[in-house]
Amino acid sequence: MKLSRTAILAASAAMAALTLGSPASAAPASITGAWKTDDGKSVIQFYKCGQSMCGKISQFLVPEPAGGARDTENPDKAKRDRKLLGMRIFWNLSADGSRFEGKGYSPEDGRYFDAEVWRDGSELKVKGCVLVFCRTAKFTKA
Template identity: 30%
Template sequence: MRLLSILILSLTCLLKPAYGPDTDTPANRICGKWESSEKNLVVEVYPYKNTFRAKMIRFTGGVSKAQPMESITDKKNPDPALRNRKVLGMDVVENLVYNPKSDSWENGRIYEIQSGKTWSAAAYLENENTLKVKGYWKVKLLGKTMTFHRL
């Protein structure tokens, strides 16, 4: 009987992706791929140390609609040394920390490619398939909220 339990546990561990989030914890419900409601941006939210980040995996918001997303660079970055880096694969949200009391992710930073500006960020799940991300400056009430849908 003990051998059967060990075998089942071993198979369960093998079948669970090693890189995937532990969705059993409330904080990790934010992890996964999300598409903006405008359908011009897809990000992948992933855990990083004790925080969460989001990297850009698809972006069609360049100056020219004909410009391939692989060639879009961070040309508005305030640091001239970073203006030639590709935006595809870049972290655009960092340092989100889960707050169990409010069931939200707070104290993060969001980078806006179009302007080169970094804002404070917070996020919450409206439901399991709808993510709201707010970028703001000093006061949450004065920010802009983006809606994402789980892919």
């Protein structure tokens, strides 16, 4: 059976669309910008840093103690006097499929964790895992 040139072109275009349009090859939606945490206490600014993304505490939405909030729960005693405002708490977030994966730090309990961050409509979802224990938070645009 002989295929027409039009049929060959149509088949080639369909294969290209399937290959190029697959979700696995799509870059994740942008996470850049200011996002309010699910507890309403702070705003995290996600930004490009080198070849990856980072996130820092850019604003507190609750009153800070006199002298500013400090990293009092840090497991490293030498770091417990660091100010939280401006502190980078997400780093090395690299695109992996539809999400960004990297590292994070929670100043509330002094834990470092594996982080996944992705857009879900108008929300930003942040999943943090320590060993096999995970928690997902929903941030909203600030």
